[in-house]
Amino acid sequence: MAQAGEGQRGGPAGRIAIVGAGPAGCYLAQALLRAAPGLEVNLIDALPVPFGLLRYGVAPDHQGTKAVTRQFERLFDRQGARFFGNVTVGRDIALDTLRASHDAVVLAAGLAGDRRLGIPGDDLPGVIGAGRLTRAILEHPDADPLPDLGPAPLIIGNGNVAIDILRLLSKTPEEFAGSDLGSAPGRWLAEGGIGAITVIGRAPAGRARFDPAMIRELGRLSAVRISVGDRGGDADGPEAAARLAALAAIDGHGAGPRRIRFRFALRPVAVEGGARVEALRVVRPDGAEERIACSAIITAIGFADAGLLGRDGLIGAAADAESGLIAPGLFAAGWFRRGPRGTIPDARAEAQALAGRILAALAPDPGRAGAAALAGLADIVDWQGWRRIDARERAAAPPDRVRAKIPTRGEMLRIARERENAS
């Protein structure tokens, strides 16, 4: 274990920059500051607002999952971590500059890209990645406009992300009470005119990736009719049995206008259409091909590197990326390190182990500038700036919402710059 507390002559016990203020970065900062409260920990995010996936990935109707945000507020309010929002590493400050000014730098910027289908036609208009769609629904400031999904979208994927999208597209306006779904995406959902949603998985149902609890939750939707097609095989273990039981529990649920159909063990081979998507061609387990008509295709088959921070080169060149160390004084955490697998609690467990390794290797150099290297950058949003945005969003929430997100960078920056007392 490294020694905790203040360094010599009252300076910090080391200066650490973490790139990405999502769950991986925040859990790491929390673990570092618990073990060594004298550290200077600077969390840098490309967005003006913190919390990454919790704000722009976790579904707006899963506020309980977002509750870990309260721990991270304490990180800044009480543990002394500093927030530098609206700073893009590689554009506003070079990674080398960051490394020269800190004893350790940790890349925890996540994976923002959608994995592509990799079949003919996967670039047709009307094929949209789940991450792209989620960012639009969750009002990410850099999101694309909300797309036209037509009356019969098809979702490819069998993980929790696919189920999140399915649930959001299926809910009535009343079912978003208590969420932080914004008014524009709320209108888009209410007026989308979706009549049928098909969910397609490559694997048999027993080997699907979703949590059974996510499936059971669908059994509370009021405006749907759910049918579960051929499961593609029997359960081969307790986890598979739990998935099949959850699917059995929702099969036949509801008599609402929106038809939801689950289908399994289908291999997509081509997206068909002219000016836009018209159908997905799949191969069934018996080898026969089938054409499934649809008005849009949402791919929820995993996330991929979006080319940020030269991840490929860094992770690829690391001797032991598994340890989190990718170069001297440079570490990686969360999905940025391990790829798009693992839950929020997994990020916490990883952070606790990685914090120990970082502190063990830390050789603080009092000559490093730390936060001062970031101080001159334009339009930084600090923690107080985020607090002003947060307060505004909470105050603006309609009665059946917990907040009304500010959807643009410009407005975020304007609010962050306001003096708390203008008088």
Added chain:
Amino acid sequence: MKITILYGTETGNAEMLAEDITASLSAEHEVECRNLSEMDPRAFDPARFYILVCSTYGEGELPASARPFAEAVAAARPDLSAIHFAIFGLGDSEYAETFNHGPKRLAELMAAHGARQVGERIAHDASGGDLAEDLALPWAEAVVAAARERLGEAA
């Protein structure tokens, strides 16, 4: 009174609440706060009052840091008949079928080895409107008052 707060956590939320309860009770009591994963089931002290804070994970299972404790209890089969405890749950009603099953399992485990529960097992709902500490701190005061009678002045 001598109090030990034990938390079983997966995301850290139960740990944070345990720290809040510790801070709140420390003015008047001698309080220690520990992770359940570090609790030896043979080391329970009848002179102390135990407050358990526990979440639920996955399919209504115990959270990660409570699982090693549950395994240790099953292996050690300690006699906890002189031990008094209270338990507070953290859950999310979005997952209605398994809401607060983790703390329920933990309470049953303690009771199965003879430990005596003080007060009601109550639960905070992360999808509800209130903050966990607003529910837990008054509850903690109440169970500590009730425990004082049970444990007697010796504690």
